[in-house]
Amino acid sequence: MKITKEEILHVAALARLELEEAAIETFAGQIGDILAYVDTLNGVDTSGVAPTSHAISLTNAFRADVLTPHLENAAALANAPAKEDGSFLVPKVIT
Amino acid sequence: MELHELTIHQARERLKRREITAVALTEALLARIAEIDPRVRAFITVAADSALAEARTADQTLADGSPGPLTGIPLAVKDLICTRGLRTTCASRVLENFVPPYDAEVIRRLKAAGAILLGKLNMDEFAMGSSNENSGFFPTHNPWDLSRIPGGSSGGSAAAVAAGMCLGALGSDTGGSIRQPAAHCGVVGLKPTYGRVSRYGLVAFASSLDQIGPLAKDVSDAALLLNAIAGHDPQDSTAVPEAVPDYTTFLQKGLRGVTVGIPREYQAAAGLDPEVAAAVEKAVAVLRDLGAECVEVSLPHAAYAVAAYYVIAPSEASSNLARYDGVKYGFRDTSKTDLMEMYRSTRSRGFGREVQRRIIIGTYCLSAGYYDAYYGKASQVRTLIRKDFEAAFESCDVLISPVAPTPAFKIGEKVDDPLTMYLSDMFTLSANLAGIPGMSIPCGFSEAGLPIGLQLLGPHFNEGRLFRVAYNFEQATDHHRRRPPL
Numbered sequence: 001m002k003i004t005k006e007e008i009l010h011v012a013a014l015a016r017l018e019l020e021e022a023a024i025e026t027f028a029g030q031i032g033d034i035l036a037y038v039d040t041l042n043g044v045d046t047s048g049v050a051p052t053s054h055a056i057s058l059t060n061a062f063r064a065d066v067l068t069p070h071l072e073n074a075a076a077l078a079n080a081p082a083k084e085d086g087s088f089l090v091p092k093v094i095t
Numbered sequence: 096m097e098l099h100e101l102t103i104h105q106a107r108e109r110l111k112r113r114e115i116t117a118v119a120l121t122e123a124l125l126a127r128i129a130e131i132d133p134r135v136r137a138f139i140t141v142a143a144d145s146a147l148a149e150a151r152t153a154d155q156t157l158a159d160g161s162p163g164p165l166t167g168i169p170l171a172v173k174d175l176i177c178t179r180g181l182r183t184t185c186a187s188r189v190l191e192n193f194v195p196p197y198d199a200e201v202i203r204r205l206k207a208a209g210a211i212l213l214g215k216l217n218m219d220e221f222a223m224g225s226s227n228e229n230s231g232f233f234p235t236h237n238p239w240d241l242s243r244i245p246g247g248s249s250g251g252s253a254a255a256v257a258a259g260m261c262l263g264a265l266g267s268d269t270g271g272s273i274r275q276p277a278a279h280c281g282v283v284g285l286k287p288t289y290g291r292v293s294r295y296g297l298v299a300f301a302s303s304l305d306q307i308g309p310l311a312k313d314v315s316d317a318a319l320l321l322n323a324i325a326g327h328d329p330q331d332s333t334a335v336p337e338a339v340p341d342y343t344t345f346l347q348k349g350l351r352g353v354t355v356g357i358p359r360e361y362q363a364a365a366g367l368d369p370e371v372a373a374a375v376e377k378a379v380a381v382l383r384d385l386g387a388e389c390v391e392v393s394l395p396h397a398a399y400a401v402a403a404y405y406v407i408a409p410s411e412a413s414s415n416l417a418r419y420d421g422v423k424y425g426f427r428d429t430s431k432t433d434l435m436e437m438y439r440s441t442r443s444r445g446f447g448r449e450v451q452r453r454i455i456i457g458t459y460c461l462s463a464g465y466y467d468a469y470y471g472k473a474s475q476v477r478t479l480i481r482k483d484f485e486a487a488f489e490s491c492d493v494l495i496s497p498v499a500p501t502p503a504f505k506i507g508e509k510v511d512d513p514l515t516m517y518l519s520d521m522f523t524l525s526a527n528l529a530g531i532p533g534m535s536i537p538c539g540f541s542e543a544g545l546p547i548g549l550q551l552l553g554p555h556f557n558e559g560r561l562f563r564v565a566y567n568f569e570q571a572t573d574h575h576r577r578r579p580p581l
Contacts, residue, residue, distance in 0.1 A: 079424035092434070
């Protein structure tokens with residue numbers, strides 16, 4: 001297998017996902033197949049080839065440094081799952 | 096002809112001549128949705144009240160004699176394009192109740208052009224999928240055969256246009272998500288050049304690949320829609336400040352002097368259905384009869400597009416989707432009192448299987464020790480794919496190929512086999528990796544009566560060439576006039 005259950009669990013933890021036992025097994029198989037397919041890229045000689053991160057690269061998309069209207073506090077908070085005093089409310093971070 | 100059967104250009108003429116009203120047209124489409132959509136299931140949200148209010152305003156504008164290019168034209172958009180005050184779900188439980196506080200730039204432009212918004216269309220969750228089976232709510236059915244997929248991820252957009260439930264639609268295309276469903280539903284779909292259309296207000300999947308584009312009943316309608324949405328936008332730093340031509344000026348008869356390239360690698364592609372291959376071959380003959388010169392070209396790295404894409408797109412997605420943490424908007428598991436547990440539970444309960452799978456692939460490819468081997472390598476291969484196109488366009492004006500290797504497959508047929516599903520994107524992914532424009536137009540039907548699409552590809556910012564070739568092909572054929580038997 002290209003990827004182990006332990007690796008799936010490690011990566012899931014990095015991505016803040018928790019997987020059921022059955023999903024870990026299925027994902028290890030499917031993602032293993034996909035990564036094995038991706039390995040065909042190793043057949044391409046890329047020595048000296050610069051990477052492309054954007055097909056059309058623009059450098060320095062400048063705009064005038066002037067204030068423009070932005071979302072009001074109430075609008076920004078309108079979809080918040082929990083809010084208090086004009087802020088987003090989250091479970092306690094520092095205990 | 097019934098009102099829901101009109102194209103945009105036909106409706107525009109009738110509205111201008113005051114033969115029909117925008118309210119009557121909108122009412123006809125809402126009635127069509129009520130009649131057909133329980134079977135097709137293209138809409139996640141129908142905005143009947145606001146659509147009728149917009150139609151009344153449009154009729155006033157038409158009466159005043161100062162209509163915009165789309166005044167009174169009822170459209171619908173894929174449900175990942177933000178609409179102020181109108182729920183935008185991305186077909187995900189995570190955004191099930193998200194009501195955007197602002198309009199996407201393309202929505203602002205459509206409204207400024209006078210268009211009416213009928214509602215929001217179904218899709219694969221976060222645009223990840225080729226069949227609409229990954230919608231977090233329900234799958235959309237192909238109007239030509241309700242037991243089959245409409246394609247994806249803009250499956251709702253393609254199905255709604257094909258079934259006459261809107262006059263045109265917007266979708267988004269990250270690896271073929273406009274072109275493939277357009278092919279499967281027998282409509283025209285265009286992925287513009289990367290940067291041609293602003294992505295401001297488009298829910299991000301893979302930011303270096305995503306592009307918004309039109310789905311329409313014919314080529315002329317697609318040109319009218321691109322006219323309305325294309326152009327620079329300071330709110331999207333990747334929107335290119337390049338002049339926008341009037342795309343309808345490319346809709347002229349004649350293909351003399353046009354060279355059409357046929358990529359050798361695509362003809363010999365594994366898994367290409369003989370009926371699709373035959374339809375594309377026939378299309379080549381039609382183009383030749385119209386005066387185009389057809390030459391064989393080579394895209395030596397075509398076979399690596401799927402592998403490169405399924406590193407790059409999930410990598411970008413894993414980063415983009417980190418924002419769904421239950422803090423600022425979207426679903427939160429409120430039963431958790433520990434922050435980390437809240438993150439994990441929110442994301443695990445909110446995202447569907449395919450989205451989780453791609454987040455894991457992307458996180459893996461970007462994680463310590465693997466970045467160079469996966470993301471780095473794929474980004475280098477992306478350069479080679481881009482250069483293949485640059486070289487090919489030195490000897491031809493446009494490239495043609497199939498859109499999908501087979502006609503629409505059955506719902507459920509590939510759902511347990513993600514790799515096979517990914518491989519069905521083999522003809523469309525390269526255009527996103529290279530940033531070039533691609534169009535799908537109807538070019539025939541299988542024996543079972545399923546639509547087959549032809550893909551046209553052009554160099555950066557040469558959508559005009561695609562419109563010219565597509566328009567001539569359309570004038571010489573009648574595939575686009577067939578409508579599904581609903």
